[in-house]
Amino acid sequence: MPNFQYKQSLTLLVKCSPRQDTRVITTSIVGGNIRDIVQLVSDVISYPPPTFTWYYNNITTGDVEPIYNDDVFKQIDTSISINTYRSTLTINITSNIFYTSYTVNVSNNIGYTEIEYQVTALSKPDVPSNINSLPPSHDSICIIWTPGFNGGGQQEFIVQHSVDNKTWTSSTPLPESKPDYCIKNLQADTTYYIRVIARNKYDDSQPVYLISSDGSSTIQTLARVDSSPPTVPPDSNTGLIAGLVVTVVIIIFMAVVVVILVRKIKQRTGKDESSTYAGLDLETRTATGVDDTTYQGLQHYVNLQPSSTDIVNTQNNQNYDSLQQIEPTTVYDSLNTVDSSLNTVEDRTRTDNSTTTFANINRDEKSAYVNLGIQSNI
Structure with a gap:
């Protein structure tokens, strides 16, 4: 189908x-x-x-x-x-x-x-009606109204506000098609009078005041509220922890400074000791045979005056310069001279007291070395 x-x-x-x-x-x-x-x-x-x-x-x-x-x-x-x-x-x-x-x-x-x-007949506009306000802010008030008869001609509206009901500030003309307006840049926590006037080419209507909900002819802006966030008091535990951290940082810093200073002092002391011993003549130490007494005196002198390194070096150089002037060869040269003289006497006299002569030579030799040691100490 x-x-x-x-x-x-x-x-x-x-x-x-x-x-x-x-x-x-x-x-x-x-x-x-x-x-x-x-x-x-x-x-x-x-x-x-x-x-x-x-x-x-x-x-x-x-x-x-x-x-x-x-x-x-x-x-x-x-x-x-x-x-x-x-x-x-x-x-x-x-x-x-x-x-x-x-x-x-x-x-x-x-x-x-x-x-x-x-x-x-053509005439001035009728007064606006039903003037009401929206909730005000701290710096603005917005109102609305119902237009009246335009008097036979095109009308516009003027919104005025005042703080003393004597001196008025007027808005720019507003078209009949837009019966609302916001008054801006007002002072916070201030009472205002507000009114609306209709106008056409014939004349202005009588002003009509805004009546608040409490029946008064004024309206007050809100008090200004600080927009910055509230200050929160610091926590006591947070302050304690911050104090401990700062203290630890300071202690570490001071320890680092002390270590650096100690190292610098040690380095400077090493340089001073090197400068002190740089003036010593190693060959002279070997020649004198009395090294211990001489260097103990020098070390004692350095310890007494650690800040006068240059002076100690100068004195040490003078002492050892005098040691270099008295060479062991001079002593032995004098011994050779004595030995030659003794040999000459032996040839002339041919006596039996030769042992006595060599005994005197030995005494003279010891006396010469003794004098050498004293001069080294001096």
Whole structure:
């Protein structure tokens, strides 16, 4: 059996009584001068289609009279869509009697509604209404309001603030489409008066003050709060640990300094000792045969005056220079001279006292070496 699909579009219409179409901005008050032509426009939602009937309040008779098309009034009804409609009433203002209230009755077989309008002479704007403020900060206050009738001309708004209700600071003109404003760069914890004025090409409206929630005509900014983070007191344990660390670092530093100083002193002492012994003549020490006594005296002298190294070196060089001057060969040369003399005497006398002579030679030799040792000590 074949599978068939059917598709069909249906339009569902819901019946309703007429009501004002709030999606469209409606001007309920219109201003104009004598001989001006103004329009009253009414937009509604309705199904089935509505019937528009206009009325005006005749200020001469005090009666509400229906409006018919003539030289003063002209009504045009338009269907915008299947359920939205518009009616436009054009008024030729020929006298002051047309500055009055107007009503449009919109009805169908379900129900009806009435919408009111006002035609006025061009004048200054009406005062704004419903002025309210948002929560203030320490340096700003933001307000909003509802615009009034513009007096038949384009209007704008001025927001003013003062601390004494005498000297006022004004904002730049604000468009009618933006009925809100933030006053900035205010002083913290300060009371302000705030008011709004409507203005058009004819004149300014009366100023309207902002009324606070407590009923006063002033509003106060908040106190300034320090944004810096709170200071947290240091923990006692943290301070103790920090003190210990600093102490240890100081001790280590002092120990390093002491070690460096000790090394420098040792190095300098070694250099001084080397300078002291550099002036000694090793050959002279061997020749004298009395090294111990001589060098003990020198070491004793150095220990007594450690800061006079140059003086000790000079004295040592002088002492050993004198030792070099008395060479052992001089003594032996004198011995040779004595020996030659004795030999000559022996040849002349040929006596038997030769042993006595050599005994004297031995004594002279000892005496010579004794004198050599004394000079070395000197």
